[in-house]
Amino acid sequence: MALADQDMKxxxxxxxxxLGARPGEIDQARRDPQGFLKDxxxxxxxxxxxxxxxxxxxxxxxxxxxxxERRELRIEKASDVRPPKPAGAAMDATDPAMAAAAAKGxxxxxxxxxxxxxxxxxxxxFTARIQLAATTDAGFRERWTLFWANHFTVSATKAITxxxxxxFEEEAIRPHAFGRFDDLLGAAETHPAMLxxxxxxxxxxxxxxxxxxxRNGGGRGAGAFGGARLQLAAQRTVGLNENLAREIMxxxxxxxxxxxxxxxxxxxxxxxxxxxxxxxxxxxxxxPVFRVQAHEPGERTVMGVRYDQRGxxxxxxxxTDLAAKPQTARFICAKLARHFVADDPSPALVARLExxxxxxxxxxxxxxxxxxxxxxxxxxxxxxxxxxYEFIVSSxxxxxxxxxxxxxxxxxxxxLGQKPFSAPSPKGWPEDxxxxxxxxxxxxxxxxxxxxxxxxxHDRDPKALAADALGERLSPETAKAIARAESRxxxxxxxxxxxxxxxx
Numbered sequence: 001m002a003l004a005d006q007d008m009k010x011x012x013x014x015x016x017x018x019l020g021a022r023p024g025e026i027d028q029a030r031r032d033p034q035g036f037l038k039d040x041x042x043x044x045x046x047x048x049x050x051x052x053x054x055x056x057x058x059x060x061x062x063x064x065x066x067x068x069e070r071r072e073l074r075i076e077k078a079s080d081v082r083p084p085k086p087a088g089a090a091m092d093a094t095d096p097a098m099a100a101a102a103a104k105g106x107x108x109x110x111x112x113x114x115x116x117x118x119x120x121x122x123x124x125x126f127t128a129r130i131q132l133a134a135t136t137d138a139g140f141r142e143r144w145t146l147f148w149a150n151h152f153t154v155s156a157t158k159a160i161t162x163x164x165x166x167x168f169e170e171e172a173i174r175p176h177a178f179g180r181f182d183d184l185l186g187a188a189e190t191h192p193a194m195l196x197x198x199x200x201x202x203x204x205x206x207x208x209x210x211x212x213x214x215r216n217g218g219g220r221g222a223g224a225f226g227g228a229r230l231q232l233a234a235q236r237t238v239g240l241n242e243n244l245a246r247e248i249m250x251x252x253x254x255x256x257x258x259x260x261x262x263x264x265x266x267x268x269x270x271x272x273x274x275x276x277x278x279x280x281x282x283x284x285x286x287x288p289v290f291r292v293q294a295h296e297p298g299e300r301t302v303m304g305v306r307y308d309q310r311g312x313x314x315x316x317x318x319x320t321d322l323a324a325k326p327q328t329a330r331f332i333c334a335k336l337a338r339h340f341v342a343d344d345p346s347p348a349l350v351a352r353l354e355x356x357x358x359x360x361x362x363x364x365x366x367x368x369x370x371x372x373x374x375x376x377x378x379x380x381x382x383x384x385x386x387x388x389y390e391f392i393v394s395s396x397x398x399x400x401x402x403x404x405x406x407x408x409x410x411x412x413x414x415x416l417g418q419k420p421f422s423a424p425s426p427k428g429w430p431e432d433x434x435x436x437x438x439x440x441x442x443x444x445x446x447x448x449x450x451x452x453x454x455x456x457x458h459d460r461d462p463k464a465l466a467a468d469a470l471g472e473r474l475s476p477e478t479a480k481a482i483a484r485a486e487s488r489x490x491x492x493x494x495x496x497x498x499x500x501x502x503x504x
Contacts, residue, residue, distance in 0.1 A: 008380055009033040011471030016384070016504045017340065017372065018139025020394025025137070026471040037372045040138040041365050046145035046174040047136060049128035049166075056167040056192045059121065060277070060286030063163050066118060118163055122156060123406040125166025126420040130389075130409055134396040144368055145169075145177045147339050151332070152188040152252060153428035154197040156421040161197040165421040168193035181332075181362035182323035189248055189319065190288050192277045198426065203241035205273040205296025211239075213293075240296070245269035247426045253322040254303075255331030264303050270296040271307065271314045329357040333367070340371060342383035343432045349376035382473070382503035385433035388416035390504070391445060395496050398469040399456040412448050416441060449496040453489040462491030473500050 013033040014021040029036040136142050149169050156162030172191040176184035188194055195201050204211050245268040250256045274295030278284035290312040299308045302318050303325075309317050322328060333353035337345035356370035357363075371377055386394065392409055396402055403409045410420050417436070423429050430436075457465070466474055466482050478498040485491035495501055 006030060006033070007472040009378060010036075011473045012378055012380065013037055014139065015394075015470065015473060016382070017143065017377075019133055019136075019143055019390065020139070020397040020504075021469050021471065022135075022137075022397045023400045023465070023468040025139075025397075026468065034372055037140045038369060040141040041178055041368045041372075042141060043178050043365050045179070046141055046177040047132060047138065048170055048174055049125075049132045051124070051128050053125070053128070053167060053170055054121075056164045056171060057278075057284070057286035059163040059167055060160070060192060062118060062121070063160050064280075064285065118159075122162050122166070122421060123410065126410065127403065127406045129166065129169070130393060131402050133393045134402040139397075140372075141177075143340075145174055147336065148177055148184065149173050150423070150428040150431075151335070152184075152194070153423045153426055154191075154193040155423045155426075157424070158197055161193055162421060164191075164193040164196075176364075178365040178368060179363075181328075181357075181364055182320050184364070185248075185252065185323050186316065186319055189244065189252070190275060192286055192288060194244065195275065195277055195288070198244040198247055199241045200244040200272065201276045203244075203269065203273050204239060204294045205270060206240060207298075208273060208296055209293040210291070211294075240266070240269050240273065242266060242269040245272055248319070248322065251426055253331070254325050254327035258325070258327035258331060260303055267300045267302050268315075268318055270298075271300045271302070271318055274312060275315060323362055326358065329354050329362070333357055336367070336371065339431055340384075341377050341379070346376045349374050352376070380473075382500065384431075384504050385437050386502055386504060387429060387431060387436055388413050388418040388441075388445075389429075391416075391496075391502070392448070394469075394501070394504075395449070395452055395456075398465060398495065398501070399452075399492070401456060412444075415444055416448075445502075446493075446497055449493040450489075453493040453496065457488045457492045460488065462488050462495060465492060466495045469495060470500050475500055 007030060010026050010030040010033045011021075013029045013036050014025050017037050018025075133142055133146075152173065154161050154165055154168050156165055168188075168191050172187040172193075173184070176187050204214075242265050246265045249258065249260050249265060249268065254260060274291045274293075276289055276291050276294065278287045278289045282289055292311055295311060299306060300314060300318070301307070302321075305318075305321060307314050307317050330350075334345070334350045336353055337349045341349060352374045353367055353370055356367045360366035392413060406420075413420055418429060462482050462485065463479065466479065470478075475498075478495070478500060481498075482491040482494050485494055
């Protein structure tokens with residue numbers, strides 16, 4: 001292999017497969033670019049963001065408190081009753097959320113206090129995640145993990161789901177990122193974040209015990225189901241909700257052209273009834289539970305296969321079979337190729353990934369290895385335009401820095417159209433160039449680059465930073481423009497806005 005070829009592969013390994021180069025990282029990859037990436041494949045799972053994160057159940061308990069306070073406040077306002085503040089109920093000034101609320105005049109409003117705490121939790125979750133992305137020495141491992149987080153999108157566009165997006169990634173995605181796909185699928189679809197985001201907690205079998213009892217005005221079945229009134233008073237009618245079943249088939253497994261019908265979606269939704277999250281009566285608030293009283297009894301037929309399993313085993317059997325479908329391998333491998341290599345990837349690359357998936361029965365570590373080994377993935381032409389998140393992360397990495405807090409990244413990402421943890425639909429964030437390369441978006445990127453560079457460069461040479469950030473991918477034209485810049489910050493800003501840096 002020619003030296004130039006090896007140098008280019010080192011740059012590709014870090015900037016395409018990873019999240020952008022930190023100073024010295026391309027040099028580390030130069031000896032064995034493929035080996036540099038393969039060493040990051042870890043069957044034990046992906047890295048976790050720093051800090052002791054609360055569990056989903058803890059977060060949902062906080063949300064329950066928020067709802068309780070809102071409900072009580074509405075009752076107070078309706079009756080114009082203002083109970084006296086209990087003795088000894090002084091605000092804890094050491095609580096940052098309480099202190100912030102007090103500064104805004106919210107100290108005596110429990111709804112605003114708890115609401116502020118929830119928003120703070122979400123901001124801290126995202127900050128920890130982007131700090132990991134900006135500093136990790138395993139950029140490929142983190143990019144691979146973020147692909148799956150986007151594939152199994154849950155979004156903070158719903159308030160309750162927003163509180164558990166961070167725990168969802170840490171509990172369902174990261175531990176299984178290089179494991180078997182059926183394990184990842186099961187963990188993601190039954191996590192409280194997914195169950196709330198796609199309304200599974202509202203789904204009741206029309207002929208279930210709970211439905212019959214509720215139609216009859218109460219009774220044991222309704223009481224048993226009532227433990228899920230954490231279902232957030234969202235359940236107004238007795239009936240089936242097909243949202244989760246549909247998205248599992250359309251977005252998470254076989255794909256929209258995977259050969260299923262509306263009847264298959266309905267049957268799958270019936271099989272999934274009873275999968276919910278615990279309420280106060282369960283002693284497992286916010287944890288996944290199965291409510292046999294809400295489950296639709298009977299056999300199911302999905303995509304030509306009959307399932308006579310009982311209870312939650314029925315849904316599990318269908319999930320296992322969907323994970324093993326050849327349509328699932330084809331759909332997801334094409335999506336992987338689009339994410340890592342090109343908006344219109346070569347059929348040969350997709351076929352390699354599909355063969356690895358099928359041959360290993362969905363072993364994601366094997367698929368990751370096949371991606372790194374595929375010659376099509378190393379085409380020097382940069383075909384992927386960075387999403388706003390990728391652009392911001394790679395900018396921090398190029399500067400050798402990390403965001404200090406949410407305010408450094410949250411507002412600019414929102415301005416660029418990628419609001420933290422808030423994908424616009426279950427499809428997740430788009431990854432094609434057309435979605436992110438509009439003229440106004442480029443202007444906003446330039447404004448960020450200028451402001452960021454002013455505080456990131458200091459006395460460092462932007463020419464050296466550019467060589468570290470792009471390696472052999474740095475074009476002579478861009479290198480010349482950086483060298484001729486009137487100031488060091490301007491030179492670094494030119495690097496961030498260069499075609500080589502904007503693409504990977």
